[in-house]
Amino acid sequence: MVAAIRYGVVGTGMMGVEHLRNLMILPGAEIVAIADPVAASLDWARAALGDRAAGVRAFDDVASFATAADVDAIVIAAPNHTHRDVVARLLDRDVAILCEKPLATTIADARWMVDQARDRARPFWTAMEYRFMPPAAEFIAQVHAGKVGQLRMLSIREHRFPFLPKVGDWNRFARNTGGTMVEKCCHFFDLMRLIVRSEPVRVFCSGGRDVNHLDERYEGRAPDILDNSYTVVDFANGVRAMLDLCMFAEGAEHQEEMSATGDRARLDVLIPPGDLVFSPRVDWRGPKAVERWHVPVDEAAMAAGSHHGATFYQHQAFAAAIRGEGPVQVTAEDGLRAVAMGAAAELSAREHRVVAMAELGL
Ligand SMILES: NC(=O)c1ccc[n+]([C@@H]2O[C@H](COP(=O)([O-])OP(=O)(O)OC[C@H]3O[C@@H](n4cnc5c(N)ncnc54)[C@H](O)[C@@H]3O)[C@@H](O)[C@H]2O)c1
Numbered sequence: 001m002v003a004a005i006r007y008g009v010v011g012t013g014m015m016g017v018e019h020l021r022n023l024m025i026l027p028g029a030e031i032v033a034i035a036d037p038v039a040a041s042l043d044w045a046r047a048a049l050g051d052r053a054a055g056v057r058a059f060d061d062v063a064s065f066a067t068a069a070d071v072d073a074i075v076i077a078a079p080n081h082t083h084r085d086v087v088a089r090l091l092d093r094d095v096a097i098l099c100e101k102p103l104a105t106t107i108a109d110a111r112w113m114v115d116q117a118r119d120r121a122r123p124f125w126t127a128m129e130y131r132f133m134p135p136a137a138e139f140i141a142q143v144h145a146g147k148v149g150q151l152r153m154l155s156i157r158e159h160r161f162p163f164l165p166k167v168g169d170w171n172r173f174a175r176n177t178g179g180t181m182v183e184k185c186c187h188f189f190d191l192m193r194l195i196v197r198s199e200p201v202r203v204f205c206s207g208g209r210d211v212n213h214l215d216e217r218y219e220g221r222a223p224d225i226l227d228n229s230y231t232v233v234d235f236a237n238g239v240r241a242m243l244d245l246c247m248f249a250e251g252a253e254h255q256e257e258m259s260a261t262g263d264r265a266r267l268d269v270l271i272p273p274g275d276l277v278f279s280p281r282v283d284w285r286g287p288k289a290v291e292r293w294h295v296p297v298d299e300a301a302m303a304a305g306s307h308h309g310a311t312f313y314q315h316q317a318f319a320a321a322i323r324g325e326g327p328v329q330v331t332a333e334d335g336l337r338a339v340a341m342g343a344a345a346e347l348s349a350r351e352h353r354v355v356a357m358a359e360l361g362l
Contacts, residue, residue, distance in 0.1 A: 005322055008033035008071040010062055010086055011078030012045035013167045015100055018305040019075045020048050022312045025300050028319065033057045035065035036078075038167055062089055071095055073322055075127075079170040080177050084109045087116060096122040096322045098314075101129075102186040103335030105178035107343050107360055110336040117332035123321040125328050126335030129310035130187045130256075131194060132317065135295040136310075139258060139269035139276060140195055147278065149264025154195055154241040156188045157257045159249035162212040163225060172216065172223035174346070180226040180245075181205060181349065182342030188243045189233075189341035190334060195260065198237035199337070199362075204354045205231040205345035211248040231345050271308055337362065 007023055009016050012034050023029045031052065034045045037060055046053040059065035062078075066089040073096040076086050084104050090097060097117075103126050104110040117124035130136055143151060163171050163184075170176040177183035193199065207229025216223055231243040256271040265280040278291045301312035320326030340362045344355040 002028050002323065004028050004030040005319055006030050006032045006070065006072045007075060008035065008065065008069045008073070009045070009075045009077060010035045010065065011076060011082075011100075012036040012041045013038075013077065014164070016041070016075070016077035017044050017048045018307070018311050019077055019315075020045055021304040022301070022315050023075075024049070024052065025304055025312065026315050026319065029315070031056055033059065033065060033069035033071055035059040035062050035069070037061060041167055062086055066090055066093065073098065073122075073318070076100055079166070079168075080183060081105050081170070081175065084112060087113060091116060094122060096125070096318070098125045098127050098318050099335070100127045101190075101335065102178050102182050102339050102342065103332060104339060105176065105182065107336070107340050107362075110332075110339040114332040114336050123318070123328045124332050125318050125321065126330045126332060126338075127314065128187060128190045128330045128334070128338070129307045129314055130191055131330065132310040132313040133271060133308040134297045134313065135269050135271055135274040135276060135308070136191070136256075136258070137313070138295045139260070139267060140191075142267055142276070143195055143260045143262075144197075147265065148260050148262030148267050151196065151239055151260055151262045153259075153261040154192060154239060155244070155257075155259045155261075156191060156242070157244040158184075158188065158255060159244075159246045159252040160255050161250035162227065162247050169218050172213065172218055172225065173221075174224050177225075178339065178342060179224075179346040180247075181207065181229065181231070181345035182339055184247075185229075185231070185243060185245060185345065186335075186338035186342045188245075189345075190330070190338040191258070192233060192235075192241045192243075192341075193334070193337060195258075196235045196237065196239045196241060198235040198239060200233045200341055200344075200357050201236050202234045202354050202356045203231060203341060203344040203348055205229055205348040206352075207231075207245075207345070207349040226346075226349060229345070229349060231348075233341065274308065
């Protein structure tokens, strides 16, 4: 019988509640504490916990949680601009930490996180759910196994709904999020590095705020969210990658599509429905030889969040790392590099120019 891991969750808004719901179905996980300064968010967490809420200590400030919560692992699901402060309060605690993406809103803060994570005895993990969607994980494994031959091009598309309302409207401004290319797209830049197995050299991003949130005002100020962009990234190993982001395309059949094209074939993943499509090169006059298959996802994991089951599978891997049975699959360094690519894209879009990663010290 494996000892239970006692978890605390900091920030119990949308994503914090998704973590709670997934921890509730994770074997060997015991939720013992939650923290959030907003009473309504603590109530959402209690509602999600149901009968289990009685055994969970609720804190309305992170400082008391940091000193009093008796936990082995802490999930940070507070707004992006608070991640550094929350981690700062936990430095003296011998606990494993899973910090939601983006690791921070600036490269400087993300570097600080990397420095703090370096000498910790327990795992520090940057949450990057998209890696753990089963169809995406299968796509990545197939590309790494050589299914497309030598990878030359990687294209990622996310066509989705606009940013949702958040507690305190924190996601309306880049000063709180890092900007759309950091906040949202760090996922895709992380996937690029993971799939391409190289580091980015230069980034060009053309983006704008053209459709969403145009009439919104917060204390008289208009949101500064980019709602569409194209980003091209050159990697050191010669692979080209691009990201096509549109946040006014919620009617699209697929929210995410990734295509990896090598010298022998192309492989696509479509989410939903969770299918992979393999298209080997053929004589251009002959028939196509396309194969399509479906990657199943555990039903309970699918139902416990809005990330195609990813939050559950990521928690499985995080728990294995806590028990010393698996590696930290997404390090603080990975988190920093995804933030840096997002920051490069934001700068590129703002100044209408190519940004070399070396300019940013990476
Ligand atoms: N991986 C993903 O796919 C994914 C999806 C959504 C959100 N996220 C990340 O999760 C985090 C939370 O986002 P959300 O969508 O749940 O936002 P949210 O606004 O729904 O929830 C954030 C919660 O944090 C609380 N909070 C504010 N300041 C805090 C502080 N200093 N300490 C503790 N709690 C504080 C708020 O009261 C709120 O309840 C963000 O970093 C976001 O980028 C990740």
